[in-house]
Amino acid sequence: MQSNFEKSAQFTASREGLYQCNRADPGNWTGGQVGHGALVGTMRGISAPVMVRWLHDPDMVTVRVMQSITQETFSAIARTLYWRAINGDELPAGVDLMLFDFAFNSGVARAAKQLQRVLEMDAKQIDGDIDEATLEAVFNMSQGKVLETLSDKYRRKVQADLGVTVDGDIGPETINALFEQKCRWRVLIYALATQQEAAYRSFRAFPQFGRGWLGRLDARVQAALQLAYP
Structure with a gap:
């Protein structure tokens, strides 16, 4: 790749x-x-x-x-x-940037474990190592299951991107549009963004630095989408 x-x-x-x-x-x-x-x-x-x-x-x-x-x-x-460390050359475009920049900002292990949790890998496989098993899970992921991990904010972003009703509820209209428009990496990017935002908000220094972190996350998502869908 x-x-x-x-x-x-x-x-x-x-x-x-x-x-x-x-x-x-x-x-x-x-x-x-x-x-x-x-x-x-x-x-x-x-x-x-x-x-x-x-x-x-x-x-x-x-x-x-x-x-x-x-x-x-x-x-x-x-x-x-x-x-x-994140096996960036083997990851899909956009997903690579999401993991790389967050790893640089907050640590490789945390970034990798977030990906593994989103993919619902076995507990023993959530080890912070993006190995062959993790890459296989990425390319064989269930879009529907990953979609369920999105926060309401990012569910609505997916719906807005797809041009369907923006209500945060994932029903047939959203699922059908998702498969028709082939947006699997968009869903994974938003799933990672959901995890990364939650991590930032959990950090002790969030009251002091949170605004900057969330601004960086928004920019990261946009840059990742541009890579995934040039």
Whole structure:
């Protein structure tokens, strides 16, 4: 499958800022918790703990090193630690961006487990690893079952996209239009958006950062749909 890494990474880079150092942000500390390790900040969305992982030595991660992260380094880290981790080259267009950007923003394991739950995989298979079993579940998913996982907000978005009655109730009219218009990846994108919104709202820092997170999610969904349906 053709890789959408460059487009996905470009989207993510556009949502991340340059250098910032917030003492209250765990991602700014090399130990991954406030007060643990050194306070060195983040750059281009690359957190201090991720840079420690990249360089394999916390003592090498300094303020100067963080400030010097280039676009090339960002791309290398994004491809190695996030894109390959979600098996991005094997995912459907649009679904790849949804998982990649959320993984970059909130962690690979969380993003992968959300996909596995949406697909109703066995509990023992919900392990945060997008392996062959997960990919098989993606390409053999039941649109009807995935549709049931959507929040009312995204059910209504599906209906609006399909041009059917927008009431949030999934009946024959919606199901028939769904199959006629072949929108299976649209449904999966909205199912992931449902999970991602719920995750954001559950985070302790949502009152402070929630508006930005939800704005990023809206932009992520639109970018994913453009990839899936160019």
